[in-house]
Amino acid sequence: MAKRVKVTRFVCPACGGTLVAVPKALRCTQCGYEKSRAVEPIEPKPRPLEEREAVQELKLFECPSCGATSQSDSVSLLCPYCSTPLVGEFFNPLLPFGVGKIWVDPKKVAGLLKAHIRSLWFAPNAFIKGYQKAKSPKAFYYPVWSFNADVRIYYSGWRGVRHSRIVYVNNQPQTRTTMEWEPVSGVIELMIEDIQQLGYPPLDSSMERLHWNVRKLEAVRKEALSGWEGKEYRYTPLEARRAAQPKFDAKMEWAIRRDIGGDAQRIDGYESEYLSQEFVYFLAPFYHIQIHWRKRRYDFFIDAQSGAVVGERPYSWIKIALFVLFILGGVAALYFLDQWMQTHHHISLGDLL
Ligand SMILES: [Zn+2]
Ligand SMILES: [Zn+2]
Known part of the structure; x- marks a missing residue:
C-alpha cells in the first residue's frame, strides 16, 4: 500500500x-x-x-x-x-x-x-x-x-626492531639485518570521527x-x-553502524600500530570498549x-x-602493453649502455649514479 x-x-x-x-x-x-x-x-x-x-x-x-x-x-x-x-x-x-x-x-x-x-x-x-x-x-x-565514537582499546602484540650488524664473508664486510620482536600491550583512548555509511x-x-x-x-x-x-x-542507525564496523576496526588497528611503534608491528588481539557513540544523519x-x-x-x-x-x-590493454614494452625497452637500453661502457671505458653505470 x-x-x-x-x-x-x-x-x-x-x-x-x-x-x-x-x-x-x-x-x-x-x-x-x-x-x-x-x-x-x-x-x-x-x-x-x-x-x-x-x-x-x-x-x-x-x-x-x-x-x-x-x-x-x-x-x-x-x-x-x-x-x-x-x-x-x-x-x-x-x-x-x-x-x-x-x-x-x-x-x-x-x-x-x-x-x-x-x-x-x-x-x-x-x-x-x-x-x-x-x-x-x-x-x-x-x-x-x-x-x-570514543573508544578505549586494550591490545596485545609485538614490536619489531630492526638490528643491523656487519659480518665478514670471505673477508668482505656485509650488512645483515634482523628483526627482533618484543611483546607489548597497552591501553589507548581514541576518538573516531565522521565514519560515513x-x-x-x-x-x-x-x-x-x-x-x-x-x-x-x-x-x-x-x-x-x-x-x-x-x-x-x-x-536504520544500528544496521548502518554494524555495516560500518570494518571502517572502525581499520581506524583502531592503525592507532594500535602507531602506539606499538618500532619498525614493524604485529597485533595478537584487542578489545574495544565504547565510551560514547553518536551520529549525524x-x-x-x-x-x-x-x-x-x-x-x-x-x-x-x-x-x-x-x-x-x-x-x-x-x-586499454594496448596502451598498457605499449607502456610495458616502453619500460622493458628502457631497461634493455640501459643494460647495453652499461655493457658498452664497461668494455670501452672500464666504468659501469652504477659508478656514475
Ligand atoms: Zn507528470
Ligand atoms: Zn521559466
Missing part, C-alpha cells in the same frame, strides 16, 4: 515551468529564469546512537502537471511521465539533520567528468571521447550516517568511495530538494552520469559538494 503525499512544485514565475535547486539559487529548467534561494548554514549536532525505525510504506505522488500518479520510496523525484520535479514528504520518524550544500552546478558536471576521464591512465581513446555521448546527469540526495542501497559499489563534508550542511527545506531525487534511510548530494560503451554501462558519481568523481572505468 502506498500513502498519498502532499506534492510541492516550484513554479517559474516567468514561464510556468518548474524551478530546481542549484547552488544558492532556484533555476527554471525551461527558460533559465533564476532566483536566489535561502541557504541557511547549520553546524552538525551529533546525537547519541540509538535505533530508529525505517518506514517501509511507499509514497504515492500525483503530478500536478500531467495528473499521473506514481509510487516511490523517494522524498522528491522527477515525475516518471513528464519529468516535472516534485517534492513530497518524509515518512521516517527521524528527519535528516541537514542536506549537504550543493556547490557544483549541474552545467559543470559534464566538464568535471571530461577532466576525470582524460586524467585516467590507460583509458581507451574511444572511451575518452565517450563522455560526449553521456546522458545528462541525474541529481540525487542519498541518506548518509556519519558516526563518531550510506543509509540506502548504492546504485553501484563505487559510490562507497564518496565521502561528503558533514560540516557543509544547510537546513532541510523543500526548495533544496526540487529537481533532485531524494531518498530516506532504509538502513544527513542527505548527501551527488550527480549520476552513465556512459554506454561497447555494450556495457559505466556509472560515474560526482560529489555535488566537492566535484570529486568516482566510478568504474575500462582499461
